[in-house]
Amino acid sequence: MTAELVRGQNHPLPDTRLELRVSAGHPVVAGATLGDERGLVAGAEWIAHPGAPVRPGVEVPAAPAAEHRVAVDLAALPETVHRLSLLLALPPGAGGPARFGTAAAPFVTVADPTGAAVATYTITGLDRESAVVALELYRRQGAWKVRAVGQGYEGGLAELLADQVASAAAELAAGRLDAPAAASVPSPPPLVPETAPADSASSTTTISYAHPSRRPAARPAAPAPGPDTAGTGAVPSPPAGAAVPPQESRPAPVAGDATGWTMDERLYNQVWGMFEDLARSVAAYRSARDFADHRLDRAVDQVLADPSTRVGGAGDAARAAARATHEELMGRAQEVLDRDLAQLAAESEVVEPALPVAYARWDNPAWHAYRAPEEPPMAVRLGDLHLPERGDLRIPFLVRLPLERGLWVDSGPGRTSAAGLLDETELRRLALDSAVAHTARLLAAHPAGALTVHVLDPAGGGAAAFAPLVETGVLAAPPARGAAGVTAVLAQLTERVDLLQMAVRGDASEDLPPGFDPARQLLVVHDFPHGFDDRAVTRLRYLADEGPSVGVHLLMVADRADASAYGPVLDPLWRSLLRLTPVPDDHLADPWVGHAWTYEPPTVPPGSAVLWQVLGQVAEARRRNHG
Amino acid sequence: MTVNMTKGQAISLEKQGGGSLTQVRMGLGWQAAPRRGLFGSRTREIDLDASAVLFAEKQPVDVVFFRHLVSDDGSVRHTGDNLVGGVGQGGDDEAILVDLQRVPVHIDQIVFTVNSFTGQTFQEVQNAFCRIVDETNGQELARYTLDGGGQYTAQIMAKVHRVGSGWQMTALGNPANGRTFQDLMPAILPHL
Numbered sequence: 001m002t003a004e005l006v007r008g009q010n011h012p013l014p015d016t017r018l019e020l021r022v023s024a025g026h027p028v029v030a031g032a033t034l035g036d037e038r039g040l041v042a043g044a045e046w047i048a049h050p051g052a053p054v055r056p057g058v059e060v061p062a063a064p065a066a067e068h069r070v071a072v073d074l075a076a077l078p079e080t081v082h083r084l085s086l087l088l089a090l091p092p093g094a095g096g097p098a099r100f101g102t103a104a105a106p107f108v109t110v111a112d113p114t115g116a117a118v119a120t121y122t123i124t125g126l127d128r129e130s131a132v133v134a135l136e137l138y139r140r141q142g143a144w145k146v147r148a149v150g151q152g153y154e155g156g157l158a159e160l161l162a163d164q165v166a167s168a169a170a171e172l173a174a175g176r177l178d179a180p181a182a183a184s185v186p187s188p189p190p191l192v193p194e195t196a197p198a199d200s201a202s203s204t205t206t207i208s209y210a211h212p213s214r215r216p217a218a219r220p221a222a223p224a225p226g227p228d229t230a231g232t233g234a235v236p237s238p239p240a241g242a243a244v245p246p247q248e249s250r251p252a253p254v255a256g257d258a259t260g261w262t263m264d265e266r267l268y269n270q271v272w273g274m275f276e277d278l279a280r281s282v283a284a285y286r287s288a289r290d291f292a293d294h295r296l297d298r299a300v301d302q303v304l305a306d307p308s309t310r311v312g313g314a315g316d317a318a319r320a321a322a323r324a325t326h327e328e329l330m331g332r333a334q335e336v337l338d339r340d341l342a343q344l345a346a347e348s349e350v351v352e353p354a355l356p357v358a359y360a361r362w363d364n365p366a367w368h369a370y371r372a373p374e375e376p377p378m379a380v381r382l383g384d385l386h387l388p389e390r391g392d393l394r395i396p397f398l399v400r401l402p403l404e405r406g407l408w409v410d411s412g413p414g415r416t417s418a419a420g421l422l423d424e425t426e427l428r429r430l431a432l433d434s435a436v437a438h439t440a441r442l443l444a445a446h447p448a449g450a451l452t453v454h455v456l457d458p459a460g461g462g463a464a465a466f467a468p469l470v471e472t473g474v475l476a477a478p479p480a481r482g483a484a485g486v487t488a489v490l491a492q493l494t495e496r497v498d499l500l501q502m503a504v505r506g507d508a509s510e511d512l513p514p515g516f517d518p519a520r521q522l523l524v525v526h527d528f529p530h531g532f533d534d535r536a537v538t539r540l541r542y543l544a545d546e547g548p549s550v551g552v553h554l555l556m557v558a559d560r561a562d563a564s565a566y567g568p569v570l571d572p573l574w575r576s577l578l579r580l581t582p583v584p585d586d587h588l589a590d591p592w593v594g595h596a597w598t599y600e601p602p603t604v605p606p607g608s609a610v611l612w613q614v615l616g617q618v619a620e621a622r623r624r625n626h627g
Numbered sequence: 628m629t630v631n632m633t634k635g636q637a638i639s640l641e642k643q644g645g646g647s648l649t650q651v652r653m654g655l656g657w658q659a660a661p662r663r664g665l666f667g668s669r670t671r672e673i674d675l676d677a678s679a680v681l682f683a684e685k686q687p688v689d690v691v692f693f694r695h696l697v698s699d700d701g702s703v704r705h706t707g708d709n710l711v712g713g714v715g716q717g718g719d720d721e722a723i724l725v726d727l728q729r730v731p732v733h734i735d736q737i738v739f740t741v742n743s744f745t746g747q748t749f750q751e752v753q754n755a756f757c758r759i760v761d762e763t764n765g766q767e768l769a770r771y772t773l774d775g776g777g778q779y780t781a782q783i784m785a786k787v788h789r790v791g792s793g794w795q796m797t798a799l800g801n802p803a804n805g806r807t808f809q810d811l812m813p814a815i816l817p818h819l
């Protein structure tokens with residue numbers, strides 16, 4: 001049974017002789033450091049790298065390559081070694097990618113002597129980093145374990161080593177690393193550049209990806225480097241308190257810590273677990289608050305009702321006592337809520353970066369490594385959810401695939417202040433942009449060619465917003481224009497639903513016409529009801545009702561008021577759709593307690609080309625599939 | 628070591644060797660009494676339901692029963708309705724899990740009740756018990772046997788209540804009548 005590790009997760013090792021296989025898809029340099037029980041590397045002789053590939057118990061390849069096999073014999077390591085870290089770095093100037101964010105995510109396998117995989121780890125979430133601690137093998141109470149680390153460094157190996165090597169030895173290591181590497185490798189990767197920062201720690205610690213257990217925030221608390229380490233270019237060694245990895249000393253949350261057959265399912269379940277826990281913790285708090293308020297009211301009423309206490313000191317004292325009890329209960333309730341929220345926030349911090357693209361925010365670096373999946377994920381993220389008790393604790397709003405109901409991005413004036421501040425045109429533009437982003441995500445979540453998207457844009461008003469879909473070539477056909485276009489697309493999809501329903505009922509799926517597109521279909525409707533006649537409206541309602549069960553899905557961008565002429569006949573349509581908004585809006589209720597959650601649509605970072613890039617990949621995968 | 632509780636007896640819910648309990652399970656088990664005579668094999672099925680009512684200063688705040696399996700705050704969970712009993716032959720037929728650390732601060736008592744949903748009296752039930760188990764290690768802390776089945780259709784079994792910073796369990800064993808917990812409210816209130 002192979003364990004699929006996520007960042008921070010550990011796994012026992014069955015054997016002391018192991019092979020670490022690296023598969024990066026592009027040349028990388030592999031190295032290893034041997035650390036003591038505090039994780040510190042004593043000096044250059046404890047580093048295996050292409051210039052000195054053999055160290056006691058470990059041998060690394062002598063040249064950069066896309067595939068590596070690193071042989072490890074844990075039993076042969078010196079007694080003082082408690083940790084072996086596997087490092088990967090991009091060789092600069094070799095024509096390959098300069099940072100991991102633009103390359104395929106490296107994949108590491110830990111194999112036993114028979115070659116069977118014990119654990120695997122895909123190093124996702126890297127962006128500007130050019131060196132990374134892939135994983136570490138560590139000794140804990142006599143037994144060896146592997147932990148997925150995935151700690152990247154923007155400053156490359158220099159920064160990585162500075163983080164690991166005991167400060168006093170850093171200069172030594174830097175000096176020795178350069179020379180042998182240059183002697184043995186034709187185009188030597190400068191493991192430690194000569195310009196290694198020489199003065200302050202602050203300039204070297206811009207680690208862009210904060211591992212929760214290695215939060216850079218802990219660094220300012222580190223003691224200032226002593227005189228012996230000043231000027232060596234080393235980051236001060238971690239403070240004494242950080243010597244033991246926090247994961248071991250207190251149960252830190254781990255991404256993928258839920259049940260499921262696959263990592264996808266485990267993360268999905270974990271996100272829903274966090275959603276439920278947040279709903280319930282807040283329910284406990286609100287229940288206590290309501291009770292406390294109610295009790296205070298009652299006590300004050302009682303004081304007022306009793307003639308003996310209505311005036312004078314006794315009444316004041318009784319009121320003060322009631323307030324004190326109120327304060328005391330609220331204090332305890334707040335304390336419990338803070339405890340729960342802190343725990344969930346810590347979990348969110350590890351889960352969010354570990355999410356696969358379908359569940360990730362658009363600013364997640366995982367998107368840079370996007371490739372069309374082999375299988376659709378369980379769900380897609382349609383936005384974020386939060387409660388007023390803690391606005392910055394965002395729960396990914398994951399909706400199962402295939403979609404059980406259509407989506408409706410409401411472009412009408414909402415009830416919330418956020419919508420009220422925007423004018424109508426702006427709101428419609430945002431709604432359309434957000435629908436395009438949802439469409440892009442749905443396309444990206446499906447394997448190549450497994451989702452066909454049709455767009456209805458009767459008046460052509462959405463041309464600018466639909467450009468990413470049109471120009472990358474991910475649509476089946478250009479957006480349908482005019483009443484004739486609307487009718488044609490709706491007729492085609494209605495016929496499809498009819499055919500599939502007959503096939504399902506008659507158990508005759510082989511009777512479908514030759515060349516029948518087996519892909520799921522998504523119909524994006526803009527400008528409703530413009531260009532729709534009564535027949536088209538009937539067909540649309542039919543698709544909304546019958547489509548989802550046979551893989552025909554609906555995404556409406558509409559203001560309900562525009563269709564008010566149809567009267568209540570359309571009410572069932574609106575009710576059947578999952579309403580999303582282009583601006584934050586508190587219209588979604590959780591299934592457990594029924595709190596009103598604020599939904600926030602996913603936003604593409606301003607100026608980011610991620611949507612275009614991902615859609616380009618989708619189109620590319622589709623062409624490869626056809627070719 | 629299990630304590631066999633008697634009516635009205637209270638035990639403190641603390642771990643042996645100090646430390647407070649974090650998760651307890653209130654388990655309920657029963658069997659339908661065999662009938663004598665002709666067609667004796669036609670044992671009537673009896674549907675007993677366990678419920679838990681959460682109180683804050685004698686005000687009911689939330690109820691966990693077969694139609695609302697988890698309290699809103701998530702601290703009390705019912706494992707699901709068992710319609711016939713006797714499944715475990717001594718094991719729990721219905722169970723309610725209480726995460727004591729998660730019980731909201733204002734909740735000071737949780738009362739456990741059993742009702743006969745199908746209307747048979749406890750005369751037709753045998754080997755009925757309720758027990759409290761430390762869910763973290765499966766150790767049984769206390770067991771209370773419902774002996775002397777009488778002409779009643781419900782029992783107020785026990786309550787778990789705050790004492791200082793910990794919790795205490797008191798066996799109540801009070802007979803009552805009713806189909807669901809709502810009917811029992813008047814009978815519960817004197818025990819708070």
